[in-house]
Amino acid sequence: MTADAPSSETPDRLRADMVAALTERGSIRSPEIATAFARVPRERFAPEAPLEAAYSVQDVVVTKRDDVGRATSSISAPWLQAEMLEAAGLFPGAKVLEIGSGGYNAALIAEVVGPAGLVVTVDIDPFITERAGRFLAETGYPQVTVVLGDAEDAADGYVPVEGFDAILVTVGAWDCPWGRLLAVGGRMVVPLVFGTITRSITFVREGDGFVGLDPTVCGFVAMQGAGVHPHQEAVVADGGVRLTIEGGPELDVGALDRALTSSRVEAWTGVTVRRGESFDSLNLWIVTMDESFGMIWRDWERDGGRVVEPATRWYCPALITPDSFAYLTLREAPVDGGAGERGWELGWELGVHGHGPGGAELMRRLHGHVRTWDRDWRGHPGPDFALYPAEVAVPVPAVGRVFAKRHTRLVMAWA
Numbered sequence: 001m002t003a004d005a006p007s008s009e010t011p012d013r014l015r016a017d018m019v020a021a022l023t024e025r026g027s028i029r030s031p032e033i034a035t036a037f038a039r040v041p042r043e044r045f046a047p048e049a050p051l052e053a054a055y056s057v058q059d060v061v062v063t064k065r066d067d068v069g070r071a072t073s074s075i076s077a078p079w080l081q082a083e084m085l086e087a088a089g090l091f092p093g094a095k096v097l098e099i100g101s102g103g104y105n106a107a108l109i110a111e112v113v114g115p116a117g118l119v120v121t122v123d124i125d126p127f128i129t130e131r132a133g134r135f136l137a138e139t140g141y142p143q144v145t146v147v148l149g150d151a152e153d154a155a156d157g158y159v160p161v162e163g164f165d166a167i168l169v170t171v172g173a174w175d176c177p178w179g180r181l182l183a184v185g186g187r188m189v190v191p192l193v194f195g196t197i198t199r200s201i202t203f204v205r206e207g208d209g210f211v212g213l214d215p216t217v218c219g220f221v222a223m224q225g226a227g228v229h230p231h232q233e234a235v236v237a238d239g240g241v242r243l244t245i246e247g248g249p250e251l252d253v254g255a256l257d258r259a260l261t262s263s264r265v266e267a268w269t270g271v272t273v274r275r276g277e278s279f280d281s282l283n284l285w286i287v288t289m290d291e292s293f294g295m296i297w298r299d300w301e302r303d304g305g306r307v308v309e310p311a312t313r314w315y316c317p318a319l320i321t322p323d324s325f326a327y328l329t330l331r332e333a334p335v336d337g338g339a340g341e342r343g344w345e346l347g348w349e350l351g352v353h354g355h356g357p358g359g360a361e362l363m364r365r366l367h368g369h370v371r372t373w374d375r376d377w378r379g380h381p382g383p384d385f386a387l388y389p390a391e392v393a394v395p396v397p398a399v400g401r402v403f404a405k406r407h408t409r410l411v412m413a414w415a
């Protein structure tokens, strides 16, 4: 069957299967969230998608793209929506603000908070607010308030409530100017962007500050409007490779392009990982230690010549300066402790490639970060996160980093 062929499955059947799959993988953990997913007809909020695609647990449905084809709006993947709704600690009667609309997630929230609750959803795009409002009315959730506006200004008065019990941010956010709308004890779930990394973090408000819980790897469409992420991007190798970094001196695209075609230096770390093993905390460690932290992206269709060999398909860590860069790579290697008589299995060794006049120095730094992470932090649960309004003094961690944003300070501490 092709993706566009009519489905022989009914929406009810697909919805039941989705709830079962989300429960099985642990994304749905409470009966209230299970009931919400079982009741809200997801396909009615994604009419452009074939039924199976609308109910795929892992996949987003893109609802709008910009001129260069990048998604600017989507109905998020069910697994991530379930995780974020569980994290938000919703309850009947709760007042909830959603940033980034689509209608579906707001309907799920409305199911959980019930008639005594309040759901306000904000989106910057009139195309999205129009359809979200229409879909919500058609599916029986007219009580959800849909607001057209920039989330950056939400705390300045157009959202008619203060003291929300929960704020769900469903768009990649570099900052949280709406944080003061959250009641003390309330929960704000936000895919927070720092140093080009995104983690969905649950922030619980304690006084003026917020304690961060359960950072989860995720990807979201980027914030538009006044809260757009400050970042630099260099597209090199005829579009085959992108280098992104949050701050730092201005990237010299011509020099980085030349760096790529000049000779490469490489070093192997002796640090191995199993196939399929996640090493997410390595990214967090490198961004803690190095202000040159960025990401390298390979376009797997355009980079036919394999000019770069990043360790991961998405979000591969790199150190980037105006004319040079180094990034993480992999080669096959035996890993101890495999099943069977051999006592080892085939996995990967982490290595580093460096390019440009400063490539060798960046390579040495990145190599050192990988070795230190492996020795001291690999088995560690990862850093603690806390968020504070920009105007209050923040605790500076012994091992960690403070990210200064426009409205807030994000403190990441390894302890």
Ligand SMILES: C[S@@+](CC[C@H](N)C(=O)[O-])C[C@H]1O[C@@H](n2cnc3c(N)ncnc32)[C@H](O)[C@@H]1O
Residues within 6 Å of the ligand: 072, 073, 074, 075, 076, 098, 099, 100, 101, 102, 103, 104, 105, 106, 122, 123, 124, 125, 128, 149, 150, 151, 152, 170, 171, 220, 221, 222, 223, 224, 225, 226, 227
């Ligand atoms: C992933 S979609 C939201 C998904 C939605 N919550 C759902 O039900 O699945 C992200 C949305 O954020 C919106 N957005 C981007 N920048 C924004 C801003 N500054 N203020 C409000 N909304 C914004 C986009 O227009 C887009 O519709």
